[in-house]
Amino acid sequence: MLFSSLLLSALAAQGTTGTASPALSQTAIQPDAIVAADGSLQEGKIVILEDGKIRSVTDQAPSGVPLTKVSGVLAAGMIDAATGRGADLFLTEQSQTLTPDLRAADGLNLDSEAWEAMLSRGITSVHIVPDPTNPLAGQGVLVSCGSGTGVPQVLRASTVQVASLIQTAVNDDRVGPSSLSGAMELLRKAFAEGGAAELPLWCFVENAEGLRAVSSLAGERPFHAVLWGELGGYAGAAAGQLAILPTLGEGELPRRAATWRAMHKAGVRFAFSTRGGNAEWNSLRTSAMAFSRFSGDAQAAWQAVTTNPAEALGMKPSMGAIAAGQRADLVLWSGHPLDATARVEAVMIAGESVYHAPPVPKKP
């Protein structure tokens, strides 16, 4: 069933007011508020679900559609723009320099505890990418963290062609090129000879030189950079771009705050990734909260974990927001998801209930 027992049983449903239903396949949820795509809270909205998608967001429940009122704030599930979670420890083949056809999808671990851990933190989709240890590293896979059957589902088996110009790739003692120009030569040849899969290009870079060099390779295909290393030098080169940034780690917080601010000011839009970033389960949300505080722009912060990663993956029309036509990947929070005191109450993916939070321990 689309709506399932999620909101009825576990979320303190306060009353279902179904009437004779001409639209049996539809279900309506009325939370205290929803988080709009701009990160603001909108009260009184009713979300109509149908066939695993959001049919509409309205102020009035359509006649005949069962309406369930729930306590909490309904938000789109967060999307990890690039990660290794949910896959084998190593997603790489180090006997070769170029592995354009290596598929992260082949290294998935669907039995991993990571999936439940991510759902419990409000993450509903992850983009798993190969380790950026080869100049051409392989292809990413987009996975939904859960499903009605309890098993994560591959949404797209080959998402992007991953390239890498980070130090471990360009200065590999065994097989790799030893300089940026050497790595670029390999990449150019591979692209010219059709050795790189015809997919959008995502390249891991660690400085502005690498970013400028690889930008020209993309040609007509969609391109996004994953910005590693010291971010200070990127602001000019990445201005106006949608860039993938590792989540906030423990070190150099003041410098990271300053560079995030500078990049935000330069018009760089962020999509946060745990690949190369903080490995804590909550780091995606923590980074968004920190970015909101550093920049004073809660909208940009919320988009960095929802609509921006969806856009970078070419999935913006179908995921990342509560809007008509989007997948019903929804998370019910006890407050605004950027409020640190809010917790995940329940998660649905494609309209199916996939996670219920355990009861909160009694307050001492």
Added chain:
Amino acid sequence: MIARSLLIAAACGFVPLSGLQAQEDSAAETGYTRTYAIRADAAWLAPGRVISPAYVQISDGRIDWVSTQDARRESGGLIGGGSKPRLLEVKGTLSAGIVDAWTTMGPTAFLRDRRNDPARSVVDDLPVQVANADSSLVRQVLGAREAGVAAAYLSGGRDGLRRGVGSAVEFSALDLPLATGRATLEFGVGRAAADGPSASYQAEELEGVFREAQSWRDSWDDYDEKLEKYQEDLEKFDEKFAKYLEEKEKHEAESAAQDEDKKKDDGPKMPKRPKRPKKPESKASRDLVLEALDGSRLVRVEANSLSDLQRLLALQKEFDLDMVILGGYDADRIAEKLAKAGIAVILPVMPDHHATGADHRSLASRYRRLHEAGVQIALASGGAEGAELLLLARAGELVAEGVDQDAVWASLTTIPAELLGLSDYGRLTSGKSATMVLFGGSSPFDASASFKAHKPR
């Protein structure tokens, strides 16, 4: 303005000159000089105490009064002709600034000094004027201010068993740290004190430090006894010496009267002068420990393992120390004992690397256990650089996991202020610091809403 008003009032005989002097000294030290008022939608006066709306009047960086009504009065007293302090109207809720009881902040020269002198004090390296200010330290202060921190603790060192003398600081109008609060002495044991692969100090060694100081103090009792005996011996010596002189004179006279061949060779023997006992040698580092033994210094010890914490409990009991534990990963396992001993715990909000796998317990579960037992808990940025920027987010996560919000807020304000001896911080009441925060949303933990630090003018 307040200084001028006070001068006029003093001239009229209403304000004692000493009070005026104190006001001027305070303003001169912190550099805050203005008098103004703020109207906000609400104010958190202390954990669990909220008023709405809130009017706060500030003079010289301190709060004059807090009220739900505009209580501004015209200045000028009997002479008249004054005006009301300016009123700033803001949206949001005011609260006291955070007190970060454990940071990595510090003067650059001090942090680079590897001599590891246990008697060194961070206060000696604090800049006193902007012209010579340590730019790195000022940046750290600005970062802390931005995160809502009003006062912090600058550690006397980061590694080793003995870590020198740190200090609580408040921030001046020019963003320089000013030493304040109670005197402390810092130590670290176990893995927290790892000083490279070859030196990981144990709680036993810390016990040794206090025992040596105690033993040295006891040696003064011995010295006093010896000194007393020396005085007695000296008096006896004087008597003997006088007698000796008499006998010697007599002997010499007798000898002069006798024939040369009958003269005695053996005259009276001179008594031996007693030796003054040696005074126990004084040492600056030991003096600090003695002050801790006297209770005039708070002993801060970074420790995490259960065995180290149990040794610290015994140490605290044996010497009746005023002690606070930093880190305290396993403190929840002896929460009742810590509460009974009155030992507070400063928990770092950043991820803890002291336990993995089955031993891992979340910050929330450890906090809850300590709180239930009645242990005073401060939440601090701890050992990670710039972690104050995530302090509120991490602390807010405790609330999400079921910890009482007022308790968490107390752990960020009133409790650390008390531990550091900062009586002017932690609450929004008359006389307290006006370094505050202004937040939108329902709490300062909500990053979807606005958040600003208020620096007094």
